[in-house]
Amino acid sequence: xxxxxxxxxxxxxxxxxxxxxxxxxxxxxxxxxxxxxxxxxxxxxxxxxxxxxxxxxxxxxxxxxxxxxxxxxxxxxxxxxxxxxxxxxxxxxxxxxxxxxxxxxxxxxxxxxxxxxxxxxxxxxxxxxxxxxxxxxxxxxxxxxxxxxxxxxxxxxxxxxxxxxxxxxxxxxxxxxxxxxxxxxxxxxxxxxxxxxxxxxxxxxxxxxxxxxxxxxxxxxxxxxxxxxxxx
Amino acid sequence: xxxxxxxxxxxxxxxxxxxxxxxxxxxxxxxxxxxxxxxxxxxxxxxxxxxxxxxxxxxxxxxxxxxxxxxxxxxxxxxxxxxxxxxxxxxxxxxxxxxxxxxxxxxxxxxxxxxxxxxxxxxxxxxxxxxxxxxxxxxxxxxxxxxxxxxxxxxxxxxxxxxxxxxxxxxxxxxxxxxxxxxxxxxxxxxxxxxxxxxxxxxxxxxxxxxxxxxxxxxxxxxxxxxxxxxxxxxxxxxxxxxxxxxxxxxxxxxxxxxxxxxxxxxxxxxxxxxxxxxxxxxxxxxxxxxxxxxxxxxxxxxxxxxxxxxxxxxxxxxxxxxxxxxxxxxxxxxxxxxxxxxxxxxxxxxxxxxxxxxxxxxxxxxxx
Numbered sequence: 001x002x003x004x005x006x007x008x009x010x011x012x013x014x015x016x017x018x019x020x021x022x023x024x025x026x027x028x029x030x031x032x033x034x035x036x037x038x039x040x041x042x043x044x045x046x047x048x049x050x051x052x053x054x055x056x057x058x059x060x061x062x063x064x065x066x067x068x069x070x071x072x073x074x075x076x077x078x079x080x081x082x083x084x085x086x087x088x089x090x091x092x093x094x095x096x097x098x099x100x101x102x103x104x105x106x107x108x109x110x111x112x113x114x115x116x117x118x119x120x121x122x123x124x125x126x127x128x129x130x131x132x133x134x135x136x137x138x139x140x141x142x143x144x145x146x147x148x149x150x151x152x153x154x155x156x157x158x159x160x161x162x163x164x165x166x167x168x169x170x171x172x173x174x175x176x177x178x179x180x181x182x183x184x185x186x187x188x189x190x191x192x193x194x195x196x197x198x199x200x201x202x203x204x205x206x207x208x209x210x211x212x213x214x215x216x217x218x219x220x221x222x223x224x225x226x227x228x229x230x231x232x
Numbered sequence: 233x234x235x236x237x238x239x240x241x242x243x244x245x246x247x248x249x250x251x252x253x254x255x256x257x258x259x260x261x262x263x264x265x266x267x268x269x270x271x272x273x274x275x276x277x278x279x280x281x282x283x284x285x286x287x288x289x290x291x292x293x294x295x296x297x298x299x300x301x302x303x304x305x306x307x308x309x310x311x312x313x314x315x316x317x318x319x320x321x322x323x324x325x326x327x328x329x330x331x332x333x334x335x336x337x338x339x340x341x342x343x344x345x346x347x348x349x350x351x352x353x354x355x356x357x358x359x360x361x362x363x364x365x366x367x368x369x370x371x372x373x374x375x376x377x378x379x380x381x382x383x384x385x386x387x388x389x390x391x392x393x394x395x396x397x398x399x400x401x402x403x404x405x406x407x408x409x410x411x412x413x414x415x416x417x418x419x420x421x422x423x424x425x426x427x428x429x430x431x432x433x434x435x436x437x438x439x440x441x442x443x444x445x446x447x448x449x450x451x452x453x454x455x456x457x458x459x460x461x462x463x464x465x466x467x468x469x470x471x472x473x474x475x476x477x478x479x480x481x482x483x484x485x486x487x488x489x490x491x492x493x494x495x496x497x498x499x500x501x502x503x504x505x506x507x508x509x510x511x512x513x514x515x516x517x518x519x520x521x522x523x524x525x526x527x528x529x530x531x532x533x534x535x536x537x538x539x540x541x542x543x544x545x546x547x548x549x550x551x552x553x554x555x556x557x558x559x560x561x562x563x564x565x566x567x568x569x570x571x572x573x574x575x576x577x578x579x580x581x582x583x584x585x586x587x588x589x590x591x592x593x594x595x596x597x598x599x600x601x
Binding site for chain 1: 250
């Protein structure tokens, strides 16, 4: 008798998305885009995935807002827990609504520390098919790691060097702290400095170039959604 | 990356997009006036220049790159060695290169004259001829030891030549693997969920089943059905999310009633749950011959008028098919179609000679006079 019969399997995707958002003064446009569409996020991702013949069985989203430790102090990077959608959609709205586009000090921000914070999220480690997506939005280059280490509240657990951060991300033959096959990094950021280096050197990373200081006003919700859906 | 600058020797014409690809991003490029499809793989990436190669992480990255490059060179090289013009894949040393730390592959950019979803609107004769071309092309790929692993309607590019005849190209071999080097884990197997064979679905949930070229035969069965009627076979939804899953669980799967019986027969066999029960591509090809023979003499076959120069689609197809058979897989002998001789050159030559002679005679008469 053939072994190819009567089996019930699950091919659903369990998706975790970590939205890492530069919350400094110029970022009002993209913050508004995320705020205005948070309520539809679950429905829109599900619909796009269904068009691709894939099913999202579980969707969780967390938000990390970041600025500059040297200018903003201990509140430079704040993050929520993962929220399950659609059940906790209101929490997500409130969370995004609570982000004020302000502060930041000089032009570069502590984006690398925020990225490390995102990598160390409590990702779903269940047995099903998984996607762990970090989606980072900024219109500024990143400070070197440790730029704000003298500031109050700077995290002691932050990686000390870019190489250490790269090892946290990991590579197919040298796994880091995330699931090698599940992870995706989507950068909406200026194609310069550390962002450019990450785009060039890290696996499973896509950078959509953004102009400096524009608040990513040229990034539409549809583009954001397509980039996320294509990465699943 | 300087947006829309140069990528190796190609001008980047469009921004990168990840549309339709989970493991790469792609853009359109141009070189020497020709359009190209440039695909940048998201993994692996090269260690940066000057990196300390004694570090285990950098060694691992370098080894991964070497493995990837060797695999892709072998894949593209083997495909080109059996390419009769119906396979669109990178060719030559300049079409697999590193750009900004990522491997890029370049192949000719084809814009289909007939979108994949409109193939079903072609005449029955055209559809079956295109199906035969597809079977021949895939047969050559399999004979070379390669499983395409992403056979789907969207990977067929159908164009029309100047005579109006349709040509079919098979694209996107990057999910392909060699039968002597199959994927070892689900994460390294790619393909469109809607076309996955039962054994592929089992493999994806880590059941120990072998993956062979028969998974392409299953997907091809679905494609032949779509080429004929524009839809997948009917299966119970939403209980099942693809045909393969329904078949795996012995749920009813029904072919479209418009399919000729002989075509339906072979598709049923191609969709067998057990890969070993599926027919070979040679058998599929033979059955398509039967379908054509059945069309012949019915209203679905091209009439003698349709075969004329006004609607030249029978003869060009058969000529194209004949060339393919001679160049690659001799699955079945092709009918010999006599070519018309073009005599227009002779007429022009004779006319020119008469004019020159007349001019000489007149000149001589004038000189004598």
